[in-house]
Amino acid sequence: ETMSARSGRILLLDALRAAALAGMVLFHFVYDLQFFGHLPPGTVHQPGWDALAHLVAGGFIFLAGASLYLAHRARIRWPEALKRVGKIGLAALLITLVTYAMMPQFFVYFGILHAIATFSLLGLAFLRLPLILVVLTALGVFLLPRFVEGEAFTHPALWWLGLSPDPAPALDFEPLFPWFAIFLAGLATLRLATRLGWLDHATRYDPEAMTGTRRWLLWAGRNTLPLYLLHQPLLFAVIWSYGVLL
Numbered sequence: 001e002t003m004s005a006r007s008g009r010i011l012l013l014d015a016l017r018a019a020a021l022a023g024m025v026l027f028h029f030v031y032d033l034q035f036f037g038h039l040p041p042g043t044v045h046q047p048g049w050d051a052l053a054h055l056v057a058g059g060f061i062f063l064a065g066a067s068l069y070l071a072h073r074a075r076i077r078w079p080e081a082l083k084r085v086g087k088i089g090l091a092a093l094l095i096t097l098v099t100y101a102m103m104p105q106f107f108v109y110f111g112i113l114h115a116i117a118t119f120s121l122l123g124l125a126f127l128r129l130p131l132i133l134v135v136l137t138a139l140g141v142f143l144l145p146r147f148v149e150g151e152a153f154t155h156p157a158l159w160w161l162g163l164s165p166d167p168a169p170a171l172d173f174e175p176l177f178p179w180f181a182i183f184l185a186g187l188a189t190l191r192l193a194t195r196l197g198w199l200d201h202a203t204r205y206d207p208e209a210m211t212g213t214r215r216w217l218l219w220a221g222r223n224t225l226p227l228y229l230l231h232q233p234l235l236f237a238v239i240w241s242y243g244v245l246l
Helices: 011-035 047-071 078-102 112-126 131-147 156-161 176-195 211-224 226-244
Strands: none
Touching: 011 047, 011 211, 011 226, 047 078, 047 112, 047 176, 078 112, 078 226, 112 176, 131 156, 131 176, 211 226
């Protein structure tokens, strides 16, 4: 359904979030099968699965940048911005604590939730800058790790920058360089799309009016954070139960 430009949620963005979530669940399902010995070691490090992991992470970060602009394009709504960052930050801390308890040698110290929380704060500075400057900054952030990497960044407190030649291994790692470039690309894309009139003509929908499969898919696209936190415990439980019952 195409609704007026100022009502309803943008269908494409929620559909893309749902697709990224599906890709993440698929990757983690394969990872968990490998973890429990149902697939050969190293399966998830094959080129295809590795590419899926990067595509999913990049998709979430790109959409976070786009959403930041969408939420604050008229003016920065500080209470909402800080509340969102706080909520994602607490979820990131939970991931750190749980992974440290389970696998301390590979715990997540700057994964995708840490990245999105950090980038959402930094991104506020780019909402009003000239678009060309945003694009050039994104290009610089993407390219910098190719030229700047050294002992000055080896301290653990600086690993999140992504410029250390030997950061600690982690189950999930999306450092500032180069991943903030993807966030800025999402922000810049929405700014450009708005300037070109896409936002005024984007297909929108009323969540209450959705039925069938579309209702559940778009619901997933609107609730990616809780689903992100819940899907791994559920997958672990299902696969562990399957192994016990064999």
